[in-house]
Amino acid sequence: MKMTHELGGIEWRDVSKRYGQHTVIPNFNLSIAAGEFIALLGPSGCGKSTLLRMLAGLEPVSSGRISIGGRDVTELAPGQRGIAMVFQQYALYPHMTVRDNMAFGLRNIRMAEAEIERRVAAAAQMLELQALLERKPMQLSGGQRQRVAIGRAVVKEPLAFLFDEPLSNLDAALRTRTRLELARLHKRLGATMLFVTHDQVEAMTLANRIAVMNQGRIEQFAAPMELYTRPATRFVAGFVGSPSMNFLPVQRAADEDGYCAVTLSNGATVRTAVPSFAADGAMELGLRPDAITPSADGQLQGVVEVIERLGDRTLLHVLLADGLLVVADAPPREAEPAIGATIRLRMELQRAHLFDAAGAAHHPA
Ligand SMILES: Nc1ncnc2c1ncn2[C@@H]1O[C@H](COP(=O)(O)OP(=O)(O)OP(=O)(O)O)[C@@H](O)[C@H]1O
Ligand SMILES: [Mg+2]
Numbered sequence: 001m002k003m004t005h006e007l008g009g010i011e012w013r014d015v016s017k018r019y020g021q022h023t024v025i026p027n028f029n030l031s032i033a034a035g036e037f038i039a040l041l042g043p044s045g046c047g048k049s050t051l052l053r054m055l056a057g058l059e060p061v062s063s064g065r066i067s068i069g070g071r072d073v074t075e076l077a078p079g080q081r082g083i084a085m086v087f088q089q090y091a092l093y094p095h096m097t098v099r100d101n102m103a104f105g106l107r108n109i110r111m112a113e114a115e116i117e118r119r120v121a122a123a124a125q126m127l128e129l130q131a132l133l134e135r136k137p138m139q140l141s142g143g144q145r146q147r148v149a150i151g152r153a154v155v156k157e158p159l160a161f162l163f164d165e166p167l168s169n170l171d172a173a174l175r176t177r178t179r180l181e182l183a184r185l186h187k188r189l190g191a192t193m194l195f196v197t198h199d200q201v202e203a204m205t206l207a208n209r210i211a212v213m214n215q216g217r218i219e220q221f222a223a224p225m226e227l228y229t230r231p232a233t234r235f236v237a238g239f240v241g242s243p244s245m246n247f248l249p250v251q252r253a254a255d256e257d258g259y260c261a262v263t264l265s266n267g268a269t270v271r272t273a274v275p276s277f278a279a280d281g282a283m284e285l286g287l288r289p290d291a292i293t294p295s296a297d298g299q300l301q302g303v304v305e306v307i308e309r310l311g312d313r314t315l316l317h318v319l320l321a322d323g324l325l326v327v328a329d330a331p332p333r334e335a336e337p338a339i340g341a342t343i344r345l346r347m348e349l350q351r352a353h354l355f356d357a358a359g360a361a362h363h364p365a
Contacts, residue, residue: 007159009070010031010055010160010192010194012028012051013029014027014028014029014063015054016062016063017054017062017216023216024047027064028051028218029218035192036208037186037208038195038208038211039196039206039207040195040213041198041240042213046214047216052196055068056162057078057081079109082159082160083160084156084158085162085163086149086152086161086163086164087164089169090145090148090166090169092148093137094136094138096137097134098129098134098135098137099120101137102148103116104152105155126185126188127150127151127185129144129147129148141174142174143177146166147178150181150185158191159191159192160191160193160194161194162193163194163196164196167199167202183205186206200240200241203224204227209221210224212235212236214235219232219233219236220233230361230363231245232360232361233360234286234355234359234360236361237353237355241288243315243327245286245287245288245289246286246326248265248284248285248286249265249284250264250283251282260272260277260354265320265324266321268299270347270349272352273349273351274365277356284354285347285353285354286352287348287352291348291352292327292345293329293331293346294316294343294346295344295346297344297346299344301342302342303318303319303341304317304338304339305319305325307337313330313331314329314331315327316330316337316343326345
């Protein structure tokens with residue numbers, strides 16, 4: 001039963017939010033097509049919940065307009081916006097059964113009982129809650145409670161679903177399972193979904209596009225792999241990917257054949273695959289851990305401080321002479337260096353990014 005949601009597009013136009021003198025969102029613009037699964041990803045305090053709450057009508061905007069399905073909803077009450085929100089705290093009514101929790105919002109707007117029954121039954125089937133309908137929240141696990149909270153949103157048959165960190169109270173295994181359920185739900189309903197999280201794995205696995213936010217601004221809005229392979233800024237490069245990208249301070253040297261060359265802090269000059277661009281002086285060379293591997297002919301040398309064995313990969317934390325700690329990815333089956341050993345590391349310069357003084361990224365061709 002795929003519903004059609006041509007009307008589920010969302011747009012923020014020049015939206016700002018101030019609390020007293022404190023500007024939380026300076027000027028926000030974002031447009032989401034109907035049916036998209038979008039993640040707002042960013043560190044704590046960057047304004048994700050504020051944006052969602054303004055969209056839901058729980059918080060007024062300071063300026064700007066918000067529209068849903070082409071209709072300006074900036075002044076509308078939450079119940080008139082055609083959206084449903086699921087929070088981190090699922091806030092079910094403890095004295096009501098699962099069935100009544102799901103039906104409550106619909107009874108409030110005086111929907112016919114037969115229609116309520118149909119919707120609750122459909123949502124219960126979709127979320128595999130049929131056997132739990134007569135239970136109270138106390139008699140459910142955390143994951144089941146979160147499914148009920150999602151069910152409460154589903155029965156509204158909204159144009160768009162808003163999720164504010166709905167998985168962060170669940171344990172790791174349950175989080176993964178519920179994440180898959182959300183992906184399936186999106187596929188089945190085809191509704192617009194907007195998902196707020198500071199967990200990049202959640203954002204990367206669920207969303208078809210991700211807005212990476214920093215201090216109330218969008219740093220980059222792109223598909224998951226685009227963010228990973230071509231991060232627009234130093235911030236995105238450091239935030240997306242785990243473990244984080246390594247950043248080595250370097251000085252721009254004379255170009256070689258139209259490509260940037262840089263001088264490392266150990267004095268060596270290396271050529272990158274980044275086409276020449278206008279900027280000189282201090283910059284940073286960015287390399288993912290799997291672009292740095294132990295090798296006798298490596299350009300870097302340092303002392304092994306920590307070894308993390310993850311099974312499919314082994315991470316070496318290596319302290320360079322200039323005090324910089326880099327994380328290198330070593331194939332797990334190779335003979336492991338000892339802690340305290342001095343080793344050489346090879347940088348795969350074909351995959352190195354450059355970040356100029358302004359934080360803008362320059363990628364290999
Ligand atoms: N009612 C309020 N009064 C003043 N400042 C507020 C208010 N609500 C939020 N803020 C501030 O606005 C900023 C953004 O808050 P918001 O809750 O949107 O962040 P968030 O990105 O959702 O963070 P988290 O990941 O921790 O949930 C924060 O600096 C916060 O302190
Ligand atoms: Mg929040």
